[in-house]
Amino acid sequence: MPDPTPYAVTLAEDIAHGLDQLTEHLAQAPPRQAAKILGRVLDADEGVLGRMTRLMAAGSQIAQLRAQAGALPPEVALALGRAAHELNDIALDLDLDLDEHVDDIHRLANPPTAAHPAVAKPVASDMVVRRHR
Known part of the structure; x- marks a missing residue:
């Protein structure tokens, strides 16, 4: 009998x-690999976040x-x-917030080669977390 x-x-x-x-891989990944994973996940257009946003928008239209x-x-359609x-707002905010850090993430994900040596080492700084509601 078929499923x-x-x-x-x-x-x-x-x-x-x-x-x-x-999520498990990210939690255990070394910094370079974690940066690559996050870069793919957080991409507002072609990453997991962007595609999830499009999926929710399609679900909303269907509802x-x-x-x-x-x-x-109607409450179901409104909630969706x-x-x-x-x-979508989260993806846009994240995209704007990360724009200034794309080079840092790219640099961590793709270490310099002998042909392209690193210019300066990054310096640790305090993390600022903002929450939008």
Whole structure:
């Protein structure tokens, strides 16, 4: 008997599992590898964050259509719309905040070669954490 679980549901479960694995790798990664991972994850266009934002936006649009057809309560569509908007805002804020640090992340992810020696060593500084609500 074939598996009745639709492919997309299985795909979503596989992606969730993959994110768990990526989290474990990131937690144990040396600095260069961690910088490469974060660079790929935080990319607002082609990274995990950008793609998750597009997925939520698509889910929001579908929920809105289903709500208009009476298949979902309007509150569900509104909640998904707010979530998609918040995620987009987070991605935009993060992209703006990281713009000034892209070179540092790139430098850490791609160590200098003999042909391109490092100019100066980075200096430790206090971390500033901002929370938007």
